[in-house]
Each structure stands twice: as C-alpha cells, then as structure tokens.
Amino acid sequence: MLIRSFDVLPAIDILDGRAVRLSGGKREAPTLDGGDPLRLAGRYAAEGARRLHLVDLDGAFSGVPRPELVRDVAAAAGIPVQVGGGYRTLEAIEAALAAGAQRVMVGTAALSATFVRRAVERFGDALVVAVDVRDGRVAVDGWTHTSELGPGELARRCAELGVVRLLVTSAARDGSLAGPDLPLLREVLPAGLPVLAAGGIASLADLRAVRDAGCEGAIVGSALLAGRFTLAEALATATG
Template sequence: MLTRKFEVIPAVDVLDGRAVRLREGRREAVTLEGGDPVELAARFAAEGATRLHLVDLDGAFSGTPSAGLLERLLPVGLPIQVGGGYRTVAAVEGALAAGADRVLVGTAALDPRFLAEAVATAGDGLVVAVDVTSGKVAADGWTVTTDLGPAALARRCADAGVARLLVTSTARDGTLEGPDTELLASILPVGLPLLAAGGIASAADVATLRALGCEAAVVGSALLAGRFTLAEALAETGPR
C-alpha cells in the first residue's frame, strides 16, 4: 500500500506589501506583523518548508490579484500555492503560467460554470477554498455568508473533478484556539484531499490533523507568534 506524506505548509499572508496575520480574516484586525514577505518566505524555506501558502489579502478584498506579488516570492525556490482574488479562469491560468504550483479559488468556485472551466484549465493545480462562517460558506474575502453548507460545496467540487480542498473555519483563523476538527470531520467523508487551516496553535494540533486524515496543515499565526517552530511541526509529518 502506498503511503502519503503529510505536509506542514507555512502561510505568508500579505496586506499592503507586508506579511501579516489577521484575526478572523478582518482587514482591520491585524494581530501579528511578519515584515517583508520575501524574507519570511526565505526563513521558512531555510527551516525546511517544502511548500508555501501565499495569501494575497489585498487581492481577496478587491477581487483582483495584486500585480507582481507571486513573482516576488518565486525566487525563494519553493512550490507556491497562491490565493486571493482569483475569480476568473484567466487569472488562474495567469498564475500557473507565472510559476504558481497551485491556485486557490474561493468565491468564484460557487459558480458551477466557472468551477468546470477552472478544473479543465488548471487540473490538479486547482484548490478550492471552503471558508466557513457559522456553518455556512463565506465569500468575498469572508465578508459575505452564503446559504451553502460546506459539505454541499465539497460534494459539488468532487463532482466537478476538483483535486483538493482548503478548509478554514473563519472564526478560528488567527485566534490560536485550535483547529475546528468537527468541521473538518464533516467534510473528510466527501473523499477529497483536505488542507486544514485556522486556529492551529501547537505541534500537537498538527498531529491531530494528521491523525484525522487531512493531507496538510496550513500554519500561520502560531509560527509568527513563536508558539512552535516549523521543525517541531515537521516532526509530526511522515508516511501514514
């Protein structure tokens, strides 16, 4: 039986050109400053990261990816999954052509036509972000709550041929209160590989997500706050 390595993916969230962490995704609630995003990405690479999670917060709030942000981080030399404002197939295609390994789409994935076209264009390079607020899918930079349940969106994605999901509890994001394992467990039965984000506060949380069956943990605030090191998190990885 083939084993699959669990990944710990450090997050680099960028707002106004600086690496930051927001509480619950609110633009006005910057909780941590990470300085220059390129320097932060290089630090993660030096500490053993195998992939970066780049979030263009300006793009998420405006609906259009920030020009040149992805290109700034590519010289770090790690595969990058980038999200924030990718709401057209052309934008997804452009990011992949520029060198992104994966592109995250959220709001646009609610449109079945876009979803089908994006899957056809990006294949395994497409990741759908399932952002959840009060049990429902959030959109438009988490500023709008839809009537769609996360498991229903996950099933729609599976039917459309989406390769993997990024699931985030917006109420946990940036809080260091622990991941929402109940939310994750409700989506895992859909059968798509799942990247878990939001609330991760310790290496033990990383171990919990691995045991739950997630493909990866996306970690942001805990690393910036020094709750644990990337090396400690990576110690929780390996074949399963």
C-alpha cells in the same frame, strides 16, 4: 481515503506590503506582523518548508490579485507556492500560474459549478477550491459575506466536478490560535478529496489532531510567527 504523507505549509498573508496575520480574516484586526514577506519566504524555505501558502489579502478584498506578488515570492522562496486571494476568473488563475505559482486557490468563484468545471478542465491539479466557513456557511468575497451553502455540500459538489484538492478554513478561528475546527473537517472529509486544514492551529498536538482526522496537510501561520513551535518541529511532527 488513504493519506500517504502529511505536509505543513507555512502561511504568508500579505496586506499593504507586509506579512500579517488577521483575526478572523478582518482587515482591521491584524494580530501579528511578520515583516518583509520576501524575507519571510526565504526564511521558511531555508528552514525546510516544502511548499508555501501565499494569500494576497489586498487581492482578496478587492477581487484583483497581483501576479507580480506571486512572481516575487516564488523567486524569493525557490520552492513551490500555492496562492489565493481574489482569484475569480480563469484569466487570473492563468496569470498566477504563469508568474510561478504551482497551485491557485479559488473561493468565491467556486460557488459557480460552470466556473469550477471549466477551471478543472483547464488547470487540473493546479486548482484548489478554498472552502472558507463562517457560522456553518461558506464565506465569500474576502470572507465579508456568507452564502447559503454548507461546507459539506460544497465539498461534495467539488468532488462531482473533478476537483482534486480542498483547502478548508474556519474563518472564526483563523489567526486565533484557538485550535482547529475538527467538526468542520469531519464534515468535508467524507467527500473523499484530499483536504488541507487551516485556521486556529496553535500547537504540535493540533497538527497531530488534524493529521489523525485524515487531512493531507495543514496551513500554519500565527503559531510560527508567535513562536509556539518551530517549522522544524512542525515538519518532524508531520512525519512522526
């Protein structure tokens, strides 16, 4: 698979009205506070972000996403937004797109082939399947449970069903600044779909490693909030 360009998407995860980073996706373990999410969205856009990665953590844990959150962040940023967190019905995806999202990520619902087939038919490349992985298995329900499905198998199923893009996250490394899970990425890339990598990226070298592995982009959250590198440096690395 030829990757024509590599993108870096700043992450804005929102919990109780604040931009936060969680350790391993655990609600009780916030590690960084990014403040007002609308202000952060505007800042990332001003610094050159081409697209934002928005996660409604309250929606992920409750299964009830909030289209008004998408509307507000999209308006504040003025750039394309991909959103996830509790999107488990076609109607919820439709509402997010109507609110201004460019792409919507589905995770738990993607275990249903029937749902994925219908979503692909209805939304095309606006659909992103989130392959969230914990202990070698696909994690669901806001990462609170794991299924019996392996990430490579889910990636192959998605390719067969016509999905055009995957977001692959190592749940254990998310928010950890411990480096990306390259073996996990190598497990899903053979399915032939463009992959956005998330979880653990802490340095410009990590970005290069993800790019060189064959991913089309990376999600960066904690590293930006912690000042490990700037967005401008990340974008320069992506194209360099």
